[in-house]
Amino acid sequence: DALYVHHLFVLFVFFFFAALGGLVFEDLATIGAILGGIVTRHILPKEVLDENEKAINFLGYVFLSPLFFLSIGVKVALNSLLIRPSLILFVLLVANSPEYLTSFILFRNILGVKHSLLLGLGLSVRFSTSIIVQYILFSSNLISLPLYSALIASSVIMLPIIIGVYSWGLTSGKPP
Structure with missing residues (x-):
């Protein structure tokens, strides 16, 4: 059970900062996501972060990166x-x-x-x-x-x- 709590906490921190950057500060969702990663690295103990690193990398590389690069391509005229x-x-x-x-x-x-x-x-x-x-x-x-x-x-x-x-x-x- 504790493993799922850590996964959910990491996802919450990432999406909280991305939403904060995107909703509150308009077009700063990218900076918010980067800040979410920085905060997560400093909040979580090293052991917990090492356990969740594969899940974080999977989420970033498989789901979020393609969406980000798709949004870049969509804006090209x-x-x-x-x-x-x-x-x-x-x-x-x-x-x-x-x-x-x-x-x-x-x-x-x-x-x-x-x-x-x-x-x-x-x-x-x-x-x-x-x-x-x-x-x-x-x-x-x-x-x-x-x-x-x-x-x-x-x-x-x-x-x-x-x-x-x-x-x-x-x-x-x-x-x-």
Whole structure:
């Protein structure tokens, strides 16, 4: 019985902060869910948290993550991407150029040209945390819909490019 009480308490804390963020502070449900995780980690004893970690991860990865990323995709405006495809190219250029240039300049002599550019490509990977930040900025009306759509589209475009170029670049030739 105690195991179910802990599961219910963890779920209550998560959803309480998500609801508090979503209902009271309008579009801050994402921050509320993050805060719920932080509070849960500090409220529950380590043993109880370790017992519930698999259930928490299952809930987050199987149920909540797909819903969050679905809500991100729903807010992307395809018409703004079709009207302004140059904005996507500009975002890709501005977001990725510093990584390529820095790794090329600093590591060209150590790794060679090919591997220094591969390092820059690896540094240009955007994690889901940056997508969360972009979502919060858009929900708070700090960035426009066309810019938000271009940021999400550039993340979607770069992922298969990074995977393909990395697999080709690391399997062909000798490592430095």
